[in-house]
Amino acid sequence: MHRIVIVGGGAGGLELATRLGDKLGKSKRAHITLVDRCPTHVWKPLLHEVAAGSLDAHAHQIEYAAQAHWHHFEFVRGEMVGLERASQFLRLAPMFDTEGDKEEILPARSIGYDTLVLALGSQTHFLGVPGAQSNAIPLDTLAQAERLRRRLLQTCVKKAARNVSGTQSAVHVAIIGGGATGVELSAELRKTEKAFRQFGLHGFGRDSDIHVTLLEAGPRILPALSTRVAETTTELLKKMGIEVSVADPVTEIGRHDVTTESGRIIPADVIIWAAGIKAPDVLASLDGIAVNRINQVKVSRSLQSETDPNVFAFGDCASCSWKEDSMVPPRAQAAHQQAAFLAKALRARVERRRLGDFIYTDHGSLVSLGSLSAVGSLMGGVVGRNILVEGRVAKVMYAALYRKHLVSVSGFRRTLVDLVVHGLRRAAMPQVKLH
Template identity: 45%
Template sequence: MDEQAHKVVIVGGGAGGLELAAKLGRKYGPAHVLLVDKDGGHIWKPSLHEVAAGTLDIHREGLSYFMLAKDCGFTFIYGELEAVDRQARLLKLKPVLSDSQDEVFPARSIAYDTLVMAVGSKSNFFGTPGAAEFAIALDSTAEAERFRLRLLHQLVLASRRKAAEPGYKLNIGIVGGGATGVELAAELLEACADASFYGLNDLDPAADIRITLLEGSPRILSALPEKLSTAAQKLLESRGVVVKTSVRVASVAADELTDSEGNRYPADLCVWAAGIEAPAWLSGLGLEFNRNNQLVVDGSLRSTDPSIYALGDCAQAPWIGEDRPLPARAQVAHQQASFLLDTMHERIMGRQPRDRQFQFRDYGSLVSVGHSRGVGNLMGVLSGKSWFVEGLLARLMYMSLHLMHHLAVLGPVRTGTLAIGRLFMKRAAPRVKLH
């Protein structure tokens, strides 16, 4: 590797970081562009509720960073960042251990000239007793897989218990009625119905499984227009999901949730999707951060250290024209990655980046409410008005967001080939992953 080359190191190959690494790598090559991630494979995070429900197989959906690095022309470094020596411009990575705790890669130091933090976020339990212990958060593929296996286990147990205990129900509690909670509830309904085809014939998903969605605000999808919340709630309730709003969960136990009024909700399985925070170590870098540990960046996405930029969920960036910061959404991370291309170009060329401000263009929000349905609002780019969409059209548009991510990373030919390949695989595989 050319030791003199200006090194842009991107930490976190998620919705934003990977797109930036792929686009920069194609232009400048592996000596200039390095991507660090704690996982060996990439998955688009908004798909994690499908992995959890078993309707998406991580072993087919995941893309290897090593393969992407070769194809897109960046260097991939497998390892988890644990500290930054800003004085020496060095990243400290933890050793990578195998399942049997053998050292696969030792602890390493990586030099950078420009650093882009894109490490995303994790669920915020807000200190709720029992939440970290008993609830599963869909923060990573490992957690989504853990939920899927527990769900399969519980479905098998439920089909056995049903015979012995008349009136028995398998209870699934979801804390948080944002996009993650709503999409998971809908996906679980369909996954449980599908699972009953495969050996769990005694189970009647409509009668024997109860999904309860608990939301602290007066309405679900509270960050989105009211019409959207109403449509999503109607759809969920028409399919049997119990939706409770203005409910603050105060504690989580192995088999139930309790709210601040003392009401109890049985939950054999609990998913926590009630807010996010950035990794705690970000607050120890000596940079400005907020109460959710997000790095505070200016309109050019630069932190209080001029060599360090941040994008996506781990950053608090100003929303020009609004009196609140940008929301933690894949669309924001995607647009910020495109914005930083120009800045990184200037830095690689050894020039001072032009003074530009990131302007988020909100194209609307789409929420998947099952395999064939969605709800959403689309923003007119020129008129600024929003249109309500629902049904199959909204679902297809939702799927196109995932395709656009693949397009940015893989290019049109490979994205097309992959999409067709997956369509055929779906016909050959069971509708839910059963093992």
């Protein structure tokens, strides 16, 4: 049987494994294996909500082992650390217990493949800014989102407890990077502040405050979206009391402050880095696989590596040309479209038919601004021209994107059950996690 190994069960990889399992795995026309270093999947665009405490990640995880059982593929837990291209083997690192005596749970292993699909996503790029890696928290993984949430909560509790006189000083949060992640997180923190006040968390009362500064190096926030969306969003953020600083790159990050090119020093109790991404370093170490300067695998229109036709790559970890002068953007929307394309192309490969070319369609972008609002633009394919959407309608559309992802991996029935269960849970719980 043809062996297809997919590395990375994120927004793109899990959908592809599910589709291929249902089509090829079930009928035993190919053996599908999904490899991931984590045991569960969380849709990455939810991480800013996890960090702000407004979403309980445990309730939104998909267990790879169960998904594999239901959709006729095999799940292997492990971290890819190398590739032997000549003999077509993937190398996985040994796995250790992260607590207690750090005992080895799984040894180093190799997995053979006929077709390898790399879907490793991206990680934070600190862009060489001094102090960024050691003092700022990135937002790439569930563990980082949880770390950020705990740090914010502890800082609020500490500050509130130290102030007995009633003149409480604000908790300062600096978010570096005015892209979608930075914008969404800054807006979400307003909701966190409101909930902390409402429940009087350890003395965090009416006069307590989370002061958020959003810092962008470029001339405006949301550089990947239209000027109109960026201007509207800036106005909305300012109305929410968020300080927006543009055209002033961050030059250094200390333990409790951020310095910018203009010489400004911004005090910060919590510093978040959301300014740049690169593909995982392991990709640059794979012998004979061509990558670009941010480690993305260079792929052709069929999403095959430019240097090895048995290796495919897609999602954030791949560099695929789109229009004449631009590349497919690192978005969940692109990973989803590429997963759908590859599900067909890999079936064609198993049946020795032509693969075809991937064509990216930009449906526009939406940026969430808290629980009741979003802003963004819808593009050509949907409405014939680029239009601005905002407010509750945009928020409903934004929420629908996650549901669409769930439908593509869990089916309609499970998604509906999930929707009802979470709706009921939300009605009975505080809107923000308080511990």
